[in-house]
Amino acid sequence: MARVKLTVNGSEVSREVEDRTLLVQFLRDHLGLTGTHVGCDTSQCGACVVHLDGHAAKSCTILAVQAAGASVTTIEGLADGDRLHPVQAAFREHHGLQCGFCTPGMIMTAVDMINRHAGRLDEKTVRHELEGNICRCTGYQNIVKSVLAAADEMRPGLSLSGLQAAE
Amino acid sequence: MYPTTYHRPSSLAEASRLFAEAGDAAYISGGHTLLPAMKTRLAAPENLIDLRHVPELRGIEVTSENVSIGAGTTHHAVSQSGAIRQAIPTLAAMAGTIGDAAVRTLGTIGGSVANNDPAADYPAAVLALSGTIITDRRTIPADAFFRGLYETALEEGEIVTRLSFRLPEAAGYAKFRNPASRYPMAGVFIARHRGGEVRVAVTGAGNDGVFRVPEMEAALARDFSAGALKGITVSPAAMLSDIHGTAAYRANLVGVMARRAMENLGSAVAID
Known part of the structure; x- marks a missing residue:
């Protein structure tokens, strides 16, 4: 298990997760941010794309512990309240x-x-x-x-x- | 994925020590080959040593003779580097054709070279550009580094720290992509070096990984033009054969991609 701290959509989050937890699992299962999807699990389909320190990345192909310390933006973090991006x-x-x-x-x-x-x-x-x-x-x-x-x-x-x- | 234990060293020495102490360990950098393999349980290292935070693997240096790239440099960074674009435009352009934009955010040059996937782009560039693989232990010339499918000269625990490329007078790269996986079914990197030496390296097609084509090199050394390649073929006996293409098909592709590389010097073309 590892304590993973990172910034998600501007807020600092911290969870105790297994080292093998993928970032997409961390977002969906541990933070409840289910807007990020898993389509293929083989790094090809792009349904899981988030921004990692400002750049598009496939969250099914990076461990949550690898992303520790980084800033992640998901689809939930784009809109400004009711105002869509x-x-x-x-x-x-x-x-x-x-x-x-x-x-x-x-x-x-x-x-x-x-x-x-x-x-x-x-x-x-x-x-x-x-x-x-x-x-x-x-x-x-x-x-x-x-x-x-x-x-x-x-x-x-x-x-x-x-x-x-x-x- | 089977359970694994993650380690994040902050220096090269610490990474090497962790690997030696951990037992059943694997280095991970961009992770875009290793993690998919772990998810399908084709790989199951008990310990992962993350190289993304090792400062010795960073930085791009360009001199009048060489381009030296830290092994942890991402494909995105190589493709966008103004210094590399100026020194070896084909290398930067080639990096920009690897995978897709999100893959290039994380995938690294060192990981690609150390893994030596038979369909990876970088091995062809390293071989054609007469590259040098610099590790935490020694310096290995490209011709002695690649040893077949996923096999390299790297010893247990050895870490690729930098890749150094000779500045060519001219270079070109062309690949034909598998329509599904998008990996090259044949990718040909051609470089003419100072003094007239020409190197032609092929990825994606060979049944023993990346290889050079001496007949093409000799012909191009005499006449550095696409026309000089006319009539030169590679043997299907040395090609991969699978559901995506027969050995004869790939052998033909090598000739076609070599010609396309010569027709597109200074850039990299990915053909669908």
Whole structure:
């Protein structure tokens, strides 16, 4: 067992867990943050993507103890109260989902992607960057549309941290 | 996953000591090969020694002769490094084609080289760029490092600390991806070095891991152009054969990817 302390969505958390606990299990089973999904368990589908110290990472492929001391953002940490994050709003507006299972990972990947490219994205880049996120319903069309719309929305007001991450 | 005990050393010496004392231990860095293997119980080390917090494995240094990259450097960091992009653009571009963006956040160059997966990209780069593997014990030239599928010259407990690459005059990389796994079914890294030596290294295709193609190297040393590769084939007898592609198919891919690498010098292309 290990005492794991980390920052999740801005709050410090601490839990006693088995060393073999994956970060995604820690988030879902120990913190009750079930927005982060497990789709494949083989690091391929991207349903479990969270931000680890500001960068997209697959939470099924890192142990919670490895992440100790880090800052993690999950889908639950994006919205500002009732105000959706621009990427969440764009997925709703453009219907970038059907069953919704892959959506949290898609959105976390999209936020990271938009930050890294400073909001300057085209369709080809978005499709390429979605390499690590699998959707079985939509055929990706509306997901791509949502990401591009969110990028347009975010570009003028990109946060300083977003611009730094892009460098 | 079977139970395991996690250790987080903060120096190279501590990591090495923990490994020796722990028994049935494995080093973990990005963990993007080891953790999937542990989840499927193909690997079950009783102790994990985390190298992500060892300062000796960090840093990128570029001189007029070499690029030296700390083994703990992530694929993302290599792909985004301005210094590497300028010195060996093909190497940075290749790092940017590994896995996907989230995988590149954690996966490291040292882990990839130490694991020597027959379909990993880095072994081809290390071999073609006449790289040097620096460990906590010694310095190993690339030609003596890779020893077949998942086998390397590393001794029990030895830690790769840095990778050093000779600056080439020109280099190119092309790979054809498996449509499902996205690992290369054939990836060819070509580099022309100062003095005229050309090295051609192939990953993903060989049944004994990464390998060089002397016939292509000789032809390209005489005439460094895609046309010089015409008619040169590799033997299917040395290729992997599985449900994704026969040995003959992979042998053909090696020739095609070599040509594509020559047509895309200064970059890395991933073909679907």
